[in-house]
Amino acid sequence: VKYLHLIALLLLAHSATAQQTRESLLDSMEIYQKAKKHGKAMVFAQELEKLLAEAKQTNTSDYAEVLDYMGDEHSRNNKYGQADSLYRVALAVREIIFGKIDSNYAISVGKLAILNLTRSQYKLAEPLQEQCIDILQKTISDI
Amino acid sequence: MYRHTSKNNKRYIDNAILLGLCCSLTNNLTRAEEILNEAKVLTKKVLGENTNQYADVLKVTAMLYNEQAKYAQAEILYRESARIYEVLYKGRGAIYTTALANLAQGLVSQDKFEESIEVMEKVVAINREGDGKEDPNYASYIGDLGFLYRIVGRSLCRGGGAYS
Numbered sequence: 499v500k501y502l503h504l505i506a507l508l509l510l511a512h513s514a515t516a517q518q519t520r521e522s523l524l525d526s527m528e529i530y531q532k533a534k535k536h537g538k539a540m541v542f543a544q545e546l547e548k549l550l551a552e553a554k555q556t557n558t559s560d561y562a563e564v565l566d567y568m569g570d571e572h573s574r575n576n577k578y579g580q581a582d583s584l585y586r587v588a589l590a591v592r593e594i595i596f597g598k599i600d601s602n603y604a605i606s607v608g609k610l611a612i613l614n615l616t617r618s619q620y621k622l623a624e625p626l627q628e629q630c631i632d633i634l635q636k637t638i639s640d641i
Numbered sequence: 642m643y644r645h646t647s648k649n650n651k652r653y654i655d656n657a658i659l660l661g662l663c664c665s666l667t668n669n670l671t672r673a674e675e676i677l678n679e680a681k682v683l684t685k686k687v688l689g690e691n692t693n694q695y696a697d698v699l700k701v702t703a704m705l706y707n708e709q710a711k712y713a714q715a716e717i718l719y720r721e722s723a724r725i726y727e728v729l730y731k732g733r734g735a736i737y738t739t740a741l742a743n744l745a746q747g748l749v750s751q752d753k754f755e756e757s758i759e760v761m762e763k764v765v766a767i768n769r770e771g772d773g774k775e776d777p778n779y780a781s782y783i784g785d786l787g788f789l790y791r792i793v794g795r796s797l798c799r800g801g802g803a804y805s
Contacts, residue, residue, distance in 0.1 A: 615662070631657060
């Protein structure tokens with residue numbers, strides 16, 4: 499953990515521009531995420547979300563990715579309402595970027611389905627998962 | 642359009658299995674069977690039989706059969722999925738022990754209590770010996786085994802196996 503933190507700080511220290519800072523935060527978040535240090539990763543995710551919102555870069559894949567990660571964390575901590583809100587914003591962002599017939603959008607729909615499955619709301623999960631499969635069928639050429 | 646890649650197929654298969662599970666849980670059994678059959682064929686063709694995905698699709702299909710009271714068919718699939726997980730996880734870990742516990746549950750549905758006890762004793766033994774001790778269901782497995790002992794008229798102390 500000590501070394502991970504050092505790497506994260508070095509990444510941040512060497513980022514000269516706002517864009518580099520955001521990239522460093524994303525890298526740091528991913529480093530902690532891979533190391534399963536979720537508390538630390540969440541700190542970087544929240545910071546990155548704030549910076550992207552301030553820079554009006556909310557219609558980007560990075561923004562959707564950060565929201566998804568924050569949603570995953572809330573879901574892991576049984577904060578399903580907060581996770582749902584974050585996943586829905588990420589879904590809306592992906593709709594703007596990729597449109598509704600796209601595998602990235604499908605995976606985002608699938609995340610909402612899994613969240614509802616986790617909270618035992620099966621009737622809500624089923625149509626979402628059906629929508630996810632329908633989009634994947636249309637976007638993967640060899641199914 | 643997406644290119645033909647195993648990653649895309651795997652993504653589709655994972656989501657098809659999840660849809661099968663959703664439909665089973667909402668009692669939409671016809672759709673569940675349809676999508677799980679499709680996932681099974683595709684998994685076998687694309688990823689092969691000794692894979693997590695193939696074991697998963699068998700397990701969810703077995704749950705569906707159990708729901709439809711097709712217990713004998715469910716048992717076959719539970720056994721096959723447990724066999725694959727055993728190979729993949731070298732007979733250890735929560736995924737394997739959960740598969741065995743599912744099999745034990747399937748055996749109970751057919752009143753095969755002695756066979757179910759054998760399987761549950763194995764589940765408890767694995768959990769007690771190895772890293773499966775971390776399995777969050779360990780306590781409930783012990784409870785299930787105790788319940789099975791009571792059904793067949795054994796006590797926990799005289800039960801033999803894991804509790805002797």
